[in-house]
Amino acid sequence: MNRLSRADMMKMFGSRGDQMEHNVVGGCELQNREGVGNGMGSGCRGSSAEGRGERIGSGAPIRYSWTREDLRAIYDLPLPELLFRAQTVHRQYHDPLKVQRSTLLSVKTGGCPENCGYCPQSAHHKTGVDRHPVLPLEFVLEKANEAKEAGSTRFCMGAAWREVKDGPDFDKILELVRGVHGMGLEVCCTLGMLSESQAHRLKEAGCHAYNHNLDTSPEYYGEVISTRTYDDRLRTLQRVRDAGITVCCGGIVGMGETIDDRIGLLLELAKQNPHPESVPLNVLVKVEGTPLAGSDTVDPIEFVRLVATARIAMPRSMVRLSAGRLSMSDELHALCFFAGANSLFAGDKLLTTANPGEDHDVTLMQRLGLSFFEASPREEWSMAAAVG
Ligand code: SAM
Ligand code: DTB
Ligand code: SF4
Numbered sequence: 553m554n555r556l557s558r559a560d561m562m563k564m565f566g567s568r569g570d571q572m573e574h575n576v577v578g579g580c581e582l583q584n585r586e587g588v589g590n591g592m593g594s595g596c597r598g599s600s601a602e603g604r605g606e607r608i609g610s611g612a613p614i615r616y617s618w619t620r621e622d623l624r625a626i627y628d629l630p631l632p633e634l635l636f637r638a639q640t641v642h643r644q645y646h647d648p649l650k651v652q653r654s655t656l657l658s659v660k661t662g663g664c665p666e667n668c669g670y671c672p673q674s675a676h677h678k679t680g681v682d683r684h685p686v687l688p689l690e691f692v693l694e695k696a697n698e699a700k701e702a703g704s705t706r707f708c709m710g711a712a713w714r715e716v717k718d719g720p721d722f723d724k725i726l727e728l729v730r731g732v733h734g735m736g737l738e739v740c741c742t743l744g745m746l747s748e749s750q751a752h753r754l755k756e757a758g759c760h761a762y763n764h765n766l767d768t769s770p771e772y773y774g775e776v777i778s779t780r781t782y783d784d785r786l787r788t789l790q791r792v793r794d795a796g797i798t799v800c801c802g803g804i805v806g807m808g809e810t811i812d813d814r815i816g817l818l819l820e821l822a823k824q825n826p827h828p829e830s831v832p833l834n835v836l837v838k839v840e841g842t843p844l845a846g847s848d849t850v851d852p853i854e855f856v857r858l859v860a861t862a863r864i865a866m867p868r869s870m871v872r873l874s875a876g877r878l879s880m881s882d883e884l885h886a887l888c889f890f891a892g893a894n895s896l897f898a899g900d901k902l903l904t905t906a907n908p909g910e911d912h913d914v915t916l917m918q919r920l921g922l923s924f925f926e927a928s929p930r931e932e933w934s935m936a937a938a939v940g
Contacts, residue, residue: 611644611867616825618865623815623822627861631853635891638860642892645867651889651917652870652925653898654706654740655699659728660686660721661904664712666744668767669776670804672839672904673712679841681904686711686724689731696732702898702910705928707732708740708763708800710903714780715745722750726757733758738928740800745780745788751795761830762792763800769816772809776844789824798829802874805858806836806850814858822865830895831862831869835876837905852880856887863892870895870929877908882916889922 626634642648658673662683667676696707709728716722725743732739741754742763754762767773770782792799801824803817821828835855838845862871872895873880873888880888900909917923 612641614827614867615865616823616827618819618822620812620815620819623818623861623865624812626864627811627815627857631857634857634860635887638863638892639890641864641867642894646892646894646929648894649922650894650925650929651922652706652872652895652929653702653704653913654708654872654895655695655702655704655899656708656710656897656902657687657692657695657699658712658903659692659709659725660684660711660713662712664714664744666714666779667777669843670767670807670836670839672842674842677842679839686721686728689724689727692728693731693735696735696737699899700735700737703924703926704737704898705925706738706740706761708742708761708897710741710763711743713744716743716747716750718750722753726753729754729757729759733760742800745784746791748791748794751791751797755795755797759797761798761800763830763832764788764792765802765804765832765834766817766820767803768807768809769813770820771816772807772813775809776807799824800830800832800872801828802830802832802834802872804834804836804875805855806838806847806876807844808847811854814854815861818858818862818865821862827866827869829869830872831866832872832874833859833862833893834874835879837875837878837902839905849879850876852884852887855880856884856891859888859893860891872896875902875905878906882919885916886920889920 626637629637639648662673662681663675664671664673665675667674671677672679672681692709699707709725709732711725716725725741729739729741738760739758740761740763741759745764746754746762751762764785766782766785768776773782789799789801801821803814803821805814821831833855835850836844836847838847859871859873862869871893873885873893874897877885877896896913897907898910898913900907
């Protein structure tokens with residue numbers, strides 16, 4: 553791989569090698585000029601005494617004009633340089649010692665008419681996933697309560713639909729959203745394509761976030777799914793945004809795509825204004841019976857590079873370690889957190905596949921000296937702002 557040398561970087565980003573055109577990775581400098589930081593990127597609210605009470609959220613300006621070349625140059629930096637820059641940006645916008653947890657529940661499973669090559673729930677693939685219709689309210693509320701008790705601040709309900717259809721099923725979903733919202737959890741839904749009015753009705757019911765992934769680059773998309781287009785995805789994302797629901801949008805690696813496709817995905821995300829509030833990064837869970845089950849395994853270092861590049865390109869977003877954590881070592885998790893990941897899916901199940909589970913994650917946090925958010929990050933920030 554043709555990585556840039558430090559000399560190349562200095563040519564591209566300026567003589568000090570740490571100032572890009574839009575000062576995206578020159579945060580320490582900016583903090584010093586503003587008299588906030590100490591030159592070590594500590595303008596965040598960490599757990600140290602001097603860190604406590606400082607405001608998170610000031611730092612390098614947010615940029616939407618990224619080019620493929622910019623992102624590739626960042627991605628290809630020598631790893632220590634890339635990690636340093638990602639951590640610097642991370643500290644300007646987030647508490648580097650805290651990780652947010654979301655819990656997933658598949659509220660309608662299997663039999664999906666879409667042919668997504670990775671998905672165990674597609675009716676086009678024979679995977680042995682047990683199908684069920686929309687789950688009853690009491691059951692979902694019980695699961696949401698368990699998730700809350702276990703420390704999750706967000707509850708994400710997924711349905712194996714191509715699109716939402718108005719009628720009894722959507723009415724049931726609205727009831728679920730109202731119920732979970734009423735429990736004080738942030739509600740996220742992922743239900744497939746939405747119309748404008750459905751997005752508004754979800755918002756009214758208390759839906760805080762909508763997950764709708766672009767999955768990969770526009771160029772590679774057709775290799776993975778042929779029953780819908782990239783533009784279909786973008787249209788739903790716009791409707792979500794217009795309805796005032798926050799956007800959770802990311803993708804999957806390990807589907808046979810090139811590094812340039814991964815950069816292409818990040819570019820599509822980072823061009824959005826505003827950036828998606830959450831960026832889930834999934835490593836393909838290879839499910840027997842899906843067309844992509846035989847894909848090559850992702851190089852862990854390449855995954856760390858992706859996380860770091862996402863952090864630098866979208867400084868404010870929550871970058872979420874999503875599917876595929878069972879195949880990641882603790883050391884890889886640690887590197888991902890250092891690279892700017894600050895959220896994960898908790899519990900022993902994703903939608904239909906397995907996940908590391910609470911005990912593992914709690915032990916991991918202890919070993920790394922990290923802790924979980926107890927309220928949603930947005931609530932903790934506003935509490936800190938009120939105190940500070
Ligand atoms: N049907 C809705 C949709 O496609 O938006 C919601 C559910 S769908 C399962 C949510 C996301 O899960 C997909 O967009 C995809 O990124 C991710 N996903 C599904 N199967 C996966 C797998 N085997 N490995 C990794 N991610 C997967
Ligand atoms: C996302 O990006 N990943 C989550 C969530 N959003 C909905 C789903 C992962 C699903 C993995 C396969 C499964 O468990 O069915
Ligand atoms: Fe259906 Fe979503 Fe799975 Fe695609 S990813 S097959 S749309 S459930």
